[in-house]
Amino acid sequence: MNQQPWSHWIDIDRIQALHLEGLERYAGLRSSADLPCLESALGAAYNAEIYSMPEVDDETVISGLTFCGYLLFYIATKQCWSDGSKRAAWSSAMWVLATQGLTVDATDEEAYAFCMDVAEKRIARGEDVVIWIADRLIELPTNLA
């Protein structure tokens, strides 16, 4: 398998699996993913991660948060599938957080409204998505982990 620098957080196969799971659970039109669209989303999210890292040469800094926010932003705003993009965007972002034992503390209403705001570009910048997530970041509850 082609290992990308973001593969330890998520890869195309995982995003497609999460998308499919979303369709199977909640219905929707099945279609093949536009793979270049997904590759572009992953690459752009990783670019954002690389260029946002603080200018400190410090091994205590952990990367991935910016990647997570931008991935949500790009998947929600690009139409890589004909249906299920918002679900895939949210579940992919939650997956990336879960790899680090994290999730967000938000009500269902807040999370839904946030996804709609991103998808409909009322939240127009990836960095605003990162900040929204960062402000609500919590450790994954052990009763769910």
Place this chain on the structure above:
Amino acid sequence: MSLGAFGPALNQLVFALRRIATQLVKNAVEGEHPKTGRFADPARNLDIEIVKIDGNSLGLATRVAFHDLPQAQPNLPLWADLPERAGSELLDALDRESKGQLSNSAVRKYFAELPDGISRQSYNFHLNGRSIRRVDIGQVQLTTLPVGLAYLRKAEGDIVGVGFDPGRNEVRVKPESGNLAVLGSASEQVDGALEMRHSKVRTLSVQTVKGVRLISLRRASDPAFKFDPETATRQIFTRWDKVLKKLAK
């Protein structure tokens, strides 16, 4: 759509071309010519001129023109192929930036200035009637450079103090090496820190423009988090079930 909607973008495209050209000249002469800047000035005379507007589309036939060759050394080979090299590099940058690969900020601004509703773009660069570079672009995926974003930080050390109501709730951790970390905390985390004050602890915090916030506080001897894909899938579709269901409507 008014043609005027393209004005700012086309200006930006010309600016991008000139910047590429001046950089090419600077790269060629820097360190060997005492007045690199003056040498590069003629490159700013490169222009993109509209030759004709294609029918049935927004297609523009243009040419890269070099006005006012430098008075000094007008026959320098550098000038002869500058339009070709700059044009070719411009198309490379258009290709890369459209895919979200950082390459040229002026080109990125060009894409950002284009009016909404453009689903496909084609750039074909000809030299003496021969096509030397073609770039076809679907949906543009611009990368925006995040500034002052949030990031995670881990630390391992000793709890050397806490703060609580009526002051600020915080946990102060002195790592084995490095500076004291003062982490804004919830009151339950402060209580937890008091219980762990005689143990080595491991912390995870998030740094934002608002400050540093403690996310996780554990004894250093506790087992580290171990990611399990099956558990993660179950957790995501359990916790966010209602959200995902609503998003499907």
